[in-house]
Amino acid sequence: MSEEFLEKSPGERERERFQRDPVSPTVNTVYLRVKSDQVKGILGSKYAVPQGFMGLVKDAAGKGKLLFPGEEATGDFTLHLLRDRDVRMPFTVLRARSKDGFDSSVSFELGVTPNLTQRESIDAFIERSAQTRRHMDWPLLKGEIQPVISGAVLDAVKEKAATELSAAGAFESLREEVIRRAEGALSRLGLGNVQLEAGKIRNEGFEAQQAELAALAQQAEKVRAEQQVQSAILKDQMGEELSRKELEEFLAGAREEGMIKQHERAKARIEREAELDQLQMEYKKQRHSLEATLKKMVIEKGLELDELMLEKHVAVVKKLREQLNEDDDRIAVYINLLTDERLKAELIQRLIQKSMSAEQLKALAELEAAKARQNEVKVSQPNIEPIKEAASEVNAGQSVKLAPTEQVVRREAPVEAETAAPVTERIEAQGTALTENVPVVESVDHAEVEEVDVPDETATQRVEQGESGVDALCLVASGRRVYAMDPLRQKSLEDLPLDLNFDPGRLGSLRSVRMGGEGRDRLCLAGARNGVYTMLLAHRKAAREYPIGNNVEARTGVNAAVLYKNFIYATHSEFGLLRWPLLQPYSPAVHVMPDLTSRFSTTRGLTLFDERLLFANGPTVLLLEQGLAQGAALRVAARYPGTRHEVTALAHDGQYVLVADAAGDVYVWEPRQVTAPLLAFRAGKAVGELAATTLSGDRKCLLVALKSTVMPMLFQDGSTALEFIAPEPIRSCDVLEGVVVGLSRDRMRVFAWRENRPEWPQWQFQFTEPVLDMRLVTPREIAAGNSGRQTAVRPGNGSPANGPAPLHKPMQRPPAY
Numbered sequence: 001m002s003e004e005f006l007e008k009s010p011g012e013r014e015r016e017r018f019q020r021d022p023v024s025p026t027v028n029t030v031y032l033r034v035k036s037d038q039v040k041g042i043l044g045s046k047y048a049v050p051q052g053f054m055g056l057v058k059d060a061a062g063k064g065k066l067l068f069p070g071e072e073a074t075g076d077f078t079l080h081l082l083r084d085r086d087v088r089m090p091f092t093v094l095r096a097r098s099k100d101g102f103d104s105s106v107s108f109e110l111g112v113t114p115n116l117t118q119r120e121s122i123d124a125f126i127e128r129s130a131q132t133r134r135h136m137d138w139p140l141l142k143g144e145i146q147p148v149i150s151g152a153v154l155d156a157v158k159e160k161a162a163t164e165l166s167a168a169g170a171f172e173s174l175r176e177e178v179i180r181r182a183e184g185a186l187s188r189l190g191l192g193n194v195q196l197e198a199g200k201i202r203n204e205g206f207e208a209q210q211a212e213l214a215a216l217a218q219q220a221e222k223v224r225a226e227q228q229v230q231s232a233i234l235k236d237q238m239g240e241e242l243s244r245k246e247l248e249e250f251l252a253g254a255r256e257e258g259m260i261k262q263h264e265r266a267k268a269r270i271e272r273e274a275e276l277d278q279l280q281m282e283y284k285k286q287r288h289s290l291e292a293t294l295k296k297m298v299i300e301k302g303l304e305l306d307e308l309m310l311e312k313h314v315a316v317v318k319k320l321r322e323q324l325n326e327d328d329d330r331i332a333v334y335i336n337l338l339t340d341e342r343l344k345a346e347l348i349q350r351l352i353q354k355s356m357s358a359e360q361l362k363a364l365a366e367l368e369a370a371k372a373r374q375n376e377v378k379v380s381q382p383n384i385e386p387i388k389e390a391a392s393e394v395n396a397g398q399s400v401k402l403a404p405t406e407q408v409v410r411r412e413a414p415v416e417a418e419t420a421a422p423v424t425e426r427i428e429a430q431g432t433a434l435t436e437n438v439p440v441v442e443s444v445d446h447a448e449v450e451e452v453d454v455p456d457e458t459a460t461q462r463v464e465q466g467e468s469g470v471d472a473l474c475l476v477a478s479g480r481r482v483y484a485m486d487p488l489r490q491k492s493l494e495d496l497p498l499d500l501n502f503d504p505g506r507l508g509s510l511r512s513v514r515m516g517g518e519g520r521d522r523l524c525l526a527g528a529r530n531g532v533y534t535m536l537l538a539h540r541k542a543a544r545e546y547p548i549g550n551n552v553e554a555r556t557g558v559n560a561a562v563l564y565k566n567f568i569y570a571t572h573s574e575f576g577l578l579r580w581p582l583l584q585p586y587s588p589a590v591h592v593m594p595d596l597t598s599r600f601s602t603t604r605g606l607t608l609f610d611e612r613l614l615f616a617n618g619p620t621v622l623l624l625e626q627g628l629a630q631g632a633a634l635r636v637a638a639r640y641p642g643t644r645h646e647v648t649a650l651a652h653d654g655q656y657v658l659v660a661d662a663a664g665d666v667y668v669w670e671p672r673q674v675t676a677p678l679l680a681f682r683a684g685k686a687v688g689e690l691a692a693t694t695l696s697g698d699r700k701c702l703l704v705a706l707k708s709t710v711m712p713m714l715f716q717d718g719s720t721a722l723e724f725i726a727p728e729p730i731r732s733c734d735v736l737e738g739v740v741v742g743l744s745r746d747r748m749r750v751f752a753w754r755e756n757r758p759e760w761p762q763w764q765f766q767f768t769e770p771v772l773d774m775r776l777v778t779p780r781e782i783a784a785g786n787s788g789r790q791t792a793v794r795p796g797n798g799s800p801a802n803g804p805a806p807l808h809k810p811m812q813r814p815p816a817y
Contacts, residue, residue: 025050025081028137030114031126032081036073047079048072054116056080056126064119070595071635074628080126086113086193089142093150096157102205104165106153106174111195112145112186125190145186152181162206171199341709341727345434348760352435431491431765434727435757471737472776473497474750477510479769482526484782487741487752488763498782500524500535502543507531511557512773515781525568527558527773531589532570532580537782544585548575557772560606564613565626571606571615579632592634596622605650609657610671612637616647621659623671638671653692653700660687666704668716681718689732695721695755703740705733711742713758724758726751736776747771 023039025032032053036045048070049055055067057079073079092107115121133140156177157165164170175196183194320333331351338344353361474487475498484498493499502510508529517523526533531547546568548554554574561570568580569592576597578589597603600618607614613624613634619642627633645662652658657669664683680702689705693713701721703713707729713722730742730751740753742761747770751761 023047025053025083026137028139029081029135030083030087030138030141031133031136033134034079034081036075036077044074045076046072046074047077049079049081052083052085053081054084056082056122066116066119070593080122082114082116082122082125084114084116086111086195087138087141089138091142091146091149093153096154098157098160098162098165098203098206100161102162102203102209104157104162104204104206105202106157106171106199107202108171108175108196108199110145110149111193111197112141112191113193115187115190115192121187121190121192123190124188145189145191148182148185148189149178152178155181162203165201165203166206171201174201175199345727345760429493429766429768431489431763433762434751434764435760435762470779472739473779473782474734474741474752475513475515475775475777475782476750476767476771477513477526477773478767478771480505480509482510482513482524484777485765487739487750487765487776488754490763490765497779498537498540500526500540500543502526502528502533502535505533505543505545507533507545507547508554508557510772512559512561513775514561515777516561516563523563525561525563527561527570529554529557532558532561532568534568534585546580546585547588548572548578549588559604559773560615562606562608562613564608567632569606569613571603573602573604576603576617577606577615581632590632593624596636600646602646605647607650607652609652614650614652614657616650616659618646619643619661621647621650621657621669640667640669640671640677643667649687649690651690651692651702653694656692656700658690658692658702660690660704662686664706666690666702680716681714688730689734691734693735703733703735705730705742707731707745711740722755722758724753725760727761727764732774734774734776737778739776741774741776743771743774750774 023032023034034047036047039045039047049067049072051069053069055071055073056064057067057073057077058064060076067073067079069084088109088111090107091110092105094105096104096106098104114125153174156174159177160170160174165174178196179194186192186194332348335344335347335351338347353364356364470486470489472487473484475482475484480502482498482500482502483493483496485493485496490496505528510526510528510533512527514525514527515522516525520536520538522537523534524537526535526543530552531545533543533545535541535543554572556573558570558572558578561568563569563582566582568582570578570589572578575589575591576594577592579592580587580589597617600620603615603617605614605616609623611625613622615622621640621642622636623638624634625637627635640657640659643659643661643663643665645665647659648662649660650658655670655672657671658680659667659669659677660683661667664685664687666680666683666687667677668680669677683704683706685706685708687704688707691703693701693703695701699721700716701713702716703711703724705711709726709729711724711726711730711733712720713724713735715721724740724742726742726744728749729745731745731747732743734741735755738755740755740758742751742753743749744751748767750765750767750771752763752765753761
């Protein structure tokens, strides 16, 4: 039910009190009681609390519960609606007698608000103010509190004289006295936040007396002047001449009166100039004091900053001296002080080569020679593209004709193989080792065979079936494709465990990627610019489309999508929370709770937490669950009111929800408890991504991407557990099964570390198109028939019975910290 906000005439408001919808509040409604039998429908009794009201619902057993706007009351109930904002009423108190017996009148606007912060106040308002009424508007409420307010005004006016009531600012002092006298009685009626505004005091009796006195004085002056004129006329009629002395006295009196007035004017001017000089002196004094205070504050702030910089400098110098005390690490310390990342990487590689033994250097040289020979073999091969297969097979004896619009393309063989373009001119999708783990090689021929051989298809199949020694796969969304690759070994995009192509789709390029579903129904959910693609991992061929709407061209895209209760839910910063039935593809989306999500410009981070939907809307974090009807309806299970800024990253570890905002503050929230969220630490800059993990000894940690070259892993108390160093700033991160990945700021490179080797990435993979989303999954998650993050099954030490030996050793978990 929606609230009416239409202004009505006084006659309509009077009739509306008796002729109105029995369950819909109006703009004048203060209290309304709704029973379940008044809103009974086909599906039962249900009533939603309208905006601007709070509800106290009581069931048949008498238990009460407070409902916020938008929440629903169902079943057999009695709902009490109370307005949650101030109610303003005009008041006029007549015949208020002052201390000295003059009649006065006081008019003002009274504002009160039902006290909804305490249950006792709500019950008091319902029992004493509303009593047996089903509906109460502000005229009825005014009638209830009229005696209290009138009595308080009469008592306050009785203690003040008429001159005080006529002075400037008299209503300010009178307002405080009236509020003090009426506040107790109003609080017992369940009302609070008493305000008196637009007040005016009319002192009719005192003003009439002053006017009468002024008229009497004017009349006496007029009578005296008339008497003087009559005396002069009588003397003239009697023939008597005015004596010289009388004339001189008259002239002296007139001159003296004129001089007195002139002196009075001069005195008033001098007093006014003195007041202006005093005000100017006070202004100059205050201005000088303010400037001195500001200078003092600037100096103190500068000294504090200098002290902090000095402490930081001393700590850095002390740390550097401690590192330089060890002769073996002195060169590494100097290298880490460099700002040029490329030069730093080159020097570290040289330092690693310097520490190698003669056998390792020999093996490294043999590997480099084998790579060079492999490049020569690739360059010498002709550059012939494969012919595309026909759309349908041709049976024996069936003739094939070309349509008139088709053309026969002739393929010419290259005359001479061209030299491969340097890396600076052409970027290819390829993986590169940044930390060399040199294997022991017996001969150059053996190494050459390992480098040039065709990739092992059986090993790829084992990765797809979740039976490889790979601990984690990196799932990325780039362009219109979704890839799953080994972040520590992948060299190209040719032998991927998962390669999904969404080029034929009509929803635009990809923005995010998630996995959902169980068993053979497991899906890949690819969020696009204008909707969501889904593809079954069992066959990986046809994609279904779930568009936002017809002819919709979004500016951003779906940043996350999940499968929940046979519905697909997605978050989109332009459209909020969206929903599609899983069995109804190509149908437009339904906006979920638009009134709740439309207040902020960002909606992101949708994920499943404790069998509920968790996402961020601006600075607010919401946890939604399925309603009692077990259908598509959702209700708010928990709500974090918000941080100081909008949420930029959201993660959870199964028990706690981790929230990061644009100011760099990271909060820990446990929705199952009623305690408020706790501030874990402050990063000082915007957080790009969060990822939760657990080290040995059940020590929970948090990986934070701060768009810098250092990616910290922190404990729950904010202390640093590890720091992962990258060649360039990292904007996004994830961690799983001892593998840590990070995405470069330009979204073109993915770096991979092991947890026990945070000092430099082990592997880097260069993409040709920007990566819009990246996360780690286990090999079982991309295999049809499996679901959830599970530890990959590692093979034994021996070779497999039905295939060749693997090219790489299985990944081991890092040692305990």
